[in-house]
Amino acid sequence: MKETEISKHTISVLVDNESGVLARVIGLFSGRGYNIESLTVAEVDADSHQSRITVVTSGTPMVIEQIKAQLSRLVPVHKVSDLTLSGPSVERELALIKVIATGEQRVESLRIADIFKARAVDATNNSFVYEIIGSPEKINAFIKLMEPLGLSEISRTGVAAISRGTLTM
Amino acid sequence: MAERILSGSEVVLQALADQGVEVVFGYPGGAVLPLYDEIFKQNRIRHVLVRHEQAAVHAAEGYARSTGKVGVVLVTSGPGATNAVTGLTDALMDSIPVVCLTGQVPTHLIGNDAFQEADTTGITRPCTKHNYLVKNPDKLARTMHEAFHVASSGRPGPVVIDLPKDILVGKAPYLEPAQVQHRTYNPVVKGDRSQIEEAMEMLASAKKPILYCGGGVINSGTQACKLLTEFTRMTGAPITLTLMGLGAYPASDKQYLGMVGMHGTYESNMSMHDCDVMVAIGARFDDRVTGNLDFFAPNSQKIQIDIDQSSINKNVPVDIGIIGDVGHVLEDMIKVWKAKQYKIEANALDSWWKEIEGWRGKHCLSYKQPKDVIKPQHVIRSIHAATRDRKTYITTDVGQHQMWAAQHFGFEHPYEWMTSGGLGTMGYGMPAALGVQVAHPDATVVCFTGDASIMMNIQECATMTQYRLPIKTVILNNRYMGMVRQWQQLLHGSRYSESYSETLPDFVKLSEAFGFTGLTCDNPADLDDAIKKMLEIDGPVILDVAVDDKENCYPMIPSGKPHNEMLLGQETNGDEAIDSDEGMVLV
Ligand SMILES: Cc1ncc(C[n+]2csc(CCOP(=O)(O)OP(=O)(O)O)c2C)c(N)n1
Ligand SMILES: [Mg+2]
Numbered sequence: 076m077k078e079t080e081i082s083k084h085t086i087s088v089l090v091d092n093e094s095g096v097l098a099r100v101i102g103l104f105s106g107r108g109y110n111i112e113s114l115t116v117a118e119v120d121a122d123s124h125q126s127r128i129t130v131v132t133s134g135t136p137m138v139i140e141q142i143k144a145q146l147s148r149l150v151p152v153h154k155v156s157d158l159t160l161s162g163p164s165v166e167r168e169l170a171l172i173k174v175i176a177t178g179e180q181r182v183e184s185l186r187i188a189d190i191f192k193a194r195a196v197d198a199t200n201n202s203f204v205y206e207i208i209g210s211p212e213k214i215n216a217f218i219k220l221m222e223p224l225g226l227s228e229i230s231r232t233g234v235a236a237i238s239r240g241t242l243t244m
Numbered sequence: 245m246a247e248r249i250l251s252g253s254e255v256v257l258q259a260l261a262d263q264g265v266e267v268v269f270g271y272p273g274g275a276v277l278p279l280y281d282e283i284f285k286q287n288r289i290r291h292v293l294v295r296h297e298q299a300a301v302h303a304a305e306g307y308a309r310s311t312g313k314v315g316v317v318l319v320t321s322g323p324g325a326t327n328a329v330t331g332l333t334d335a336l337m338d339s340i341p342v343v344c345l346t347g348q349v350p351t352h353l354i355g356n357d358a359f360q361e362a363d364t365t366g367i368t369r370p371c372t373k374h375n376y377l378v379k380n381p382d383k384l385a386r387t388m389h390e391a392f393h394v395a396s397s398g399r400p401g402p403v404v405i406d407l408p409k410d411i412l413v414g415k416a417p418y419l420e421p422a423q424v425q426h427r428t429y430n431p432v433v434k435g436d437r438s439q440i441e442e443a444m445e446m447l448a449s450a451k452k453p454i455l456y457c458g459g460g461v462i463n464s465g466t467q468a469c470k471l472l473t474e475f476t477r478m479t480g481a482p483i484t485l486t487l488m489g490l491g492a493y494p495a496s497d498k499q500y501l502g503m504v505g506m507h508g509t510y511e512s513n514m515s516m517h518d519c520d521v522m523v524a525i526g527a528r529f530d531d532r533v534t535g536n537l538d539f540f541a542p543n544s545q546k547i548q549i550d551i552d553q554s555s556i557n558k559n560v561p562v563d564i565g566i567i568g569d570v571g572h573v574l575e576d577m578i579k580v581w582k583a584k585q586y587k588i589e590a591n592a593l594d595s596w597w598k599e600i601e602g603w604r605g606k607h608c609l610s611y612k613q614p615k616d617v618i619k620p621q622h623v624i625r626s627i628h629a630a631t632r633d634r635k636t637y638i639t640t641d642v643g644q645h646q647m648w649a650a651q652h653f654g655f656e657h658p659y660e661w662m663t664s665g666g667l668g669t670m671g672y673g674m675p676a677a678l679g680v681q682v683a684h685p686d687a688t689v690v691c692f693t694g695d696a697s698i699m700m701n702i703q704e705c706a707t708m709t710q711y712r713l714p715i716k717t718v719i720l721n722n723r724y725m726g727m728v729r730q731w732q733q734l735l736h737g738s739r740y741s742e743s744y745s746e747t748l749p750d751f752v753k754l755s756e757a758f759g760f761t762g763l764t765c766d767n768p769a770d771l772d773d774a775i776k777k778m779l780e781i782d783g784p785v786i787l788d789v790a791v792d793d794k795e796n797c798y799p800m801i802p803s804g805k806p807h808n809e810m811l812l813g814q815e816t817n818g819d820e821a822i823d824s825d826e827g828m829v830l831v
Binding site for chain 2: 078091094095098099102106137140141144145147148149150151152153
């Protein structure tokens with residue numbers, strides 16, 4: 076890859092779930108001018124108090140290497156793994172999407188939801204809340220289609236990611 | 245082992261003692277009164293009362309940098325902690341191990357905008373290596389020990405422990421240092437052997453090698469500096485040091501080219517530019533060193549050794565990046581070099597040195613000392629000459645005088661040079677000298693400062709007096725913020741906006757007011773006598789030397805220019821204006 080080419084990377088970070096740890100990670104990105112496209116965090120091991128942070132970021136190869144090196148040297152960080160480089164991985168995101176519409180638009184939104192395997196988790200006479208799970212691209216596509224049909228609010232979780240096969244962090 | 249239950253303050257003091265702490269630099273206040281009470285009741289740990297919390301951190305830095313130990317600071321909550329922020333940032337930039345204890349309002353008041361509450365961990369997160377807020381007394385002892393480990397290992401740096409008052413007053417169990425292990429933090433010290441072998445092969449094949457070494461070598465310790473000297477002699481390669489690395493290699497040695505970077509020597513910078521293999525050892529390719537990155541050592545292969553993996557490939561991509569402690573890696577490098585009987589090809593090395601001698605022949609640091617006005621460089625050289633047979637430590641403030649001290653005072657050993665490199669903090673010099681003198685009571689400690697810088701922590705004169713610290717503060721008084729004036733002259737059409745020191749105090753009277761001797765000198769013929777007198781006085785002295793107010797610091801690589809476009813200064817091509825839009829936006 077060319078040194079100046081910007082590419083998107085999904086980075087998983089295992090951290091001690093202590094207070095301030097998320098601020099350290101976010102502060103590192105803002106303080107050094109790296110961008111965050113998506114960020115998710117939750118405890119994954121209650122016994123050992125470990126959380127997993129998934130960051131989607133982009134940059135030149137040198138910047139991506141810096142980001143990983145900077146993350147690795149934070150004291151509460153156990154492990155940093157670049158899922159984009161370490162092989163094939165699965166990325167999933169959940170979105171809740173509110174569509175306010177009546178008549179044909181309302182029916183059309185249901186039809187598209189069906190194709191995308193989105194579920195209606197709330198309904199009134201003139202609204203639906205759809206739950207959709209998939210890759211960020213799939214969710215983007217779904218949102219695009221809902222736009223002319225009364226799309227009025229979106230809540231997305233951000234990406235959770237894990238490598239395929241037997242490979243672990 | 246049975247747990248010992250103590251008060252929180254007792255735990256803190258016990259932990260300090262078990263960590264081998266001899267002295268704490270601090271300033272009291274409401275939130276830390278329980279700790280001060282504990283300090284009062286014991287006599288293992290000495291407390292040095294500074295007059296401003298920023299100075300406490302710089303003093304701890306001076307202590308740390310001149311001993312290789314961790315410097316310890318104690319300040320109160322709120323303004324005590326915020327005053328310490330500049331010092332912490334300074335220590336972070338220069339990788340100085342410091343543990344700073346800050347008081348905090350009691351846990352139940354945190355977040356209430358209580359009196360003297362500040363979000364200390366929030367404020368200091370980006371300016372420390374790590375920080376802690378201790379909310380649980382069970383974690384107090386562990387946190388104390390961990391903080392020392394984090395501050396002093398890997399790439400050293402400042403660590404803050406924020407201590408709510410109820411934690412200090414309440415009960416807490418004590419743990420010995422040996423009972424504490426960190427789960428995630430484990431810096432790599434040993435370098436990868438195959439990378440080291442590859443690197444030595446690369447260096448052995450060089451025709452124009454250079455060793456470029458920085459503060460990391462000094463952080464690694466005196467043994468690492470010895471190994472560096474051994475390795476340099478073995479290879480016969482030229483060596484240059486960064487501002488932070490001065491003293492890691494003896495300045496008087498013939499393989500030493502002088503300092504590298506913006507105000508480095510001509511021979512160093514030209515050798516960096518023209519080299520074919522560069523070995524960066526504990527140096528981080530700072531912009532003050534590299535100049536314009538697009539033209540930095542364009543024909544070279546690069547090897548970098550650093551304990552901090554984020555320092556590798558940050559500004560400059562390298563061919564081989566070895567993560568590890570400089571001392572350990574140098575040891576292996578020497579072994580490999582010997583085992584493979586490597587030798588840099590003699591003819592190539594010869595002609596490389598001939599080229600270098602050509603650059604040396606420019607005598608880029610030369611100056612003429614006239615009869616009527618004292619040249620600042622001459623002050624540095626005269627003091628160097630006068631202190632040669634004493635154990636001498638030098639601290640500086642920031643500006644031209646700092647660069648002249650770096651250029652003209654030859655440092656033969658590590659730990660003898662304390663300066664604010666990364667942050668460039670005016671006001672660093674005198675408090676750093678306090679820390680150095682406390683650590684080395686019998687040594688000569690000289691602080692080179694400027695007429696503007698000295699005003700930034702002048703209150704520390706009182707600390708010098710109180711503890712009878714015989715620091716020799718030498719003001720290179722050019723009545724200007726000289727470095728600012730130099731940039732204004734070269735880059736801003738000589739418009740000296742706000743850079744003149746309009747109302748300076750009478751430093752003799754000021755010294756006397758603080759209870760020590762003040763001396764002045766404005767005649768070149770009197771300088772040696774003034775220095776002699778200063779060194780003979782058994783106590784603090786401020787020597788105010790009136791120097792040439794027009795003198796500029798050369799050589800200089802203007803910001804945004806490559807190494808081979810240095811300005812050499814008065815003796816050669818005069819103070820020419822720098823014509824560069826690019827350079828204008830750089831600092
Ligand atoms: C705290 C701080 N404020 C501002 C600066 C910017 N600055 C760098 S050098 C300098 C002038 C220093 O003047 P002086 O101490 O007289 O030293 P000289 O350059 O004259 O030797 C200034 C203002 C700084 N480095 N630090
Ligand atoms: Mg000045």
